[in-house]
Amino acid sequence: MLTSSTADVYRSLVAQAASRVAGRFERTTQPASGASRAELQRLVDAVDLAGGGVGGPAAIREIDDLFLEHAVWFHHPAYAAHLNCPVVLPAVAAEIVLAAVNTSVDTYDQSTVGTLMERRLIERVSEWIGFSAGDGVFTSGGTQSNFHALLLAREAALARAGSSRAEAFARMAVFATASSHFSVGKSALLLGLSDEAVIEVADDGEGRMDPVSLDAAVVAAEASGRIPMAVVATAGTTDRGVIDPLTPIAAVCESRDVWMHVDAAYGGGLLVSPQSRDLLSGIERARSVTVDFHKSFFQPVSSSAILVREPRDLAAGAWHADYLNPVENEEPNQVDKSLQTTRRFDALKLWVTLRAIGADRIGELFDTVIDLASAVSDEVAADPELELVGRTQLSTVLFRVRPQGIDPAGQDALVAGVRRVLFESGRALVAKTVIDGRPCLKLTLLNPETTLDDVRGILTIVKDAAATLAGIAPEIDAELDAVFSDAEVSA
Template structure:
């Protein structure tokens, strides 16, 4: 019997999918913490102990092995004690659609490989563009926010190069991108990949809370032009990774329009506001951008990967087109999306969002995103009222930054506790929180993207954080005394 998914193996497919889904469902029902807490050395031994050459063990046994090797030690984003990064629990209809698209294995790069799949993706791009305000816009699904930002900046680079009389090498050396210190790291990485100068990303001052200052942007652009640089793009962020704040897009658009500079809005995190019943106004001005990044696998609760770049003017996408006779010949009038994508072979990820919207409706998705933002507000209030904790600013989305304040410990020692607290929680597996640096000082971060997480769930995490900090603060002086005593006796 063949080991491929074909007509003759349809019954085997049913059996294996049922086996795998049953194992996963059991874990969802019985998992009691977001991570097993297994040490890296233990996990490395498990992985290294599996033989990958020689005869196979059969499909059923291989699927069974997934349970002990992977599911036992997976990081579970659905668990209420997971509050570390921008990972969300996923919509059930999207998971079912994932099974379908993996089995059919559609590639949506050309129409003759996907047919209706291409049309479904194009319809979703038009729908998302309408949400933004791009009435006649276009775009394409991508692997994530990093690729979407890279794609947008590629288009912005080509648009800028098309308007200068300088040679391409001379112009490349002068191009600059304007962003804040809170912009996603992919902005700087994209500048590198696009062959821009080492100092091509100009950091624009913010308002003290992570939001770009539009007046400072205007000044930065003027200074760049005066020094002979060529403004290529401004990247406004609608949902910074750490603070969860939104740049004033409308005011930034005013500056970009006046200066004739491409405005890209990175809404990878904040795109859920597009369907929010109560907070859509936070994205005011986004329709004036030339390009927008959206990550459905964050605030639309989709399985990774599900992202897109949207553009206001479809013709802008032509700057990234590349033709090959065997793939997208010039005389072909089929809607080949390889013409507008940085990828060739590309998964039919749009199907997951399509099924989710049909099953739940866009308003329901928006309500779920509003729920996690409401929770972040409540958690912020909780931390603000706790003398053992310090709130580090307020969010507009669903991140919460804070520090722990054990008694009798100075600021330097409190800063040093951040990494230790995060490590203690991770190694126990009981709760996962993140750490970052704000204004030069480390702090802990909660990223809330689970609509079923409650304030009581977060209170339990905060209690664990405080216990870990108190323990670590007590251990450190004792170790210092012991070391000092040992050195004295030596």
């Protein structure tokens, strides 16, 4: 509990926690500790959660030893696995404020100015998109934002269907590519649509939706009695980092009267990019948009939003409760727009960031990692021991290792082992995925302070690991040697 009498305790505990985190930032030499899962489980199990308290300072020391020692550090230049970003410090300061005040922005009487600040920020993001009178609400992440958008699309399609909910749901169709986020299929399930609701649209061979194939798919669906509910265009696919051609997709959606949703969870940072904003040309013609600020806006998790072009569309998700937001209440209650009730004031982090460094600076940071990915792709393409798998428009790099004398099947077999070796050592973290039926490694570059030399270092470790696993490298770094000797890794 935080009261005026505990202000000194608050200052002390926050200072102690901040000092220990800062110390870890100064001392961290690799993105992960390399401790095994069994070792970490032993450490967690050794903590007595049933006993009496040990006091704030002791608990913070324990968290330093248990969590901070073994956390995955996204700020480290050798972290290049998933869509996790290092965070800008003004947003971290805002986290301290919003956690201490503990505002819930579901109703105005719990948040007052917080509600007004979130609404103003939503107006600003809508302006970036090109929604002249748009609206929206903050969410926990892209999965929730996409689900919310498809819920609104479902209700809009239902209003046009002229049939019962059950009958209409069974006939509704959502159009997306194989590269679309998994939340599209998951949302269809949760929304009660049929198992065949998501219709896969062909792409251009590089992961971008083909508008001609989309138009044909919508026409075919209508001809078979289906109800085209929504088209999900992706502005930044998770693996390839490519952007669907939004303008021609919008033309198809407008001509066929289909809801167009743009999943810009990854590529949303282009909205404020000084050099690449044109990649999102056409986004203003969407009916709804997802933006994850905890990706390309460098905000702490969680910070996402769903934006709609027409504010009235949000009414489809409204629900009233007498104790919370009765119909006659004229207060600006955000729960009328959100699928959540209790909800953190996550908008404060982006608000403070914009006031501290400005939108242009955020865009410059995103441009920096996009440029880095381009340079890394050139390096990979020129390296005879590596194979570049396509080109990105954002900040991912897909590649395979091809040690001398190893055929494609052998190269495929190395992917999982290389990723695991790096993970178990903690020295560098990369991801693995599957493209066109073949596994490959993936670098996701979201750290503006990472240099080309840093990534060259990761690639060297990758090549050394592959060579050792392939049995063509007689020696290896002593630190990695212990990992390679692990029977599980070898398997």
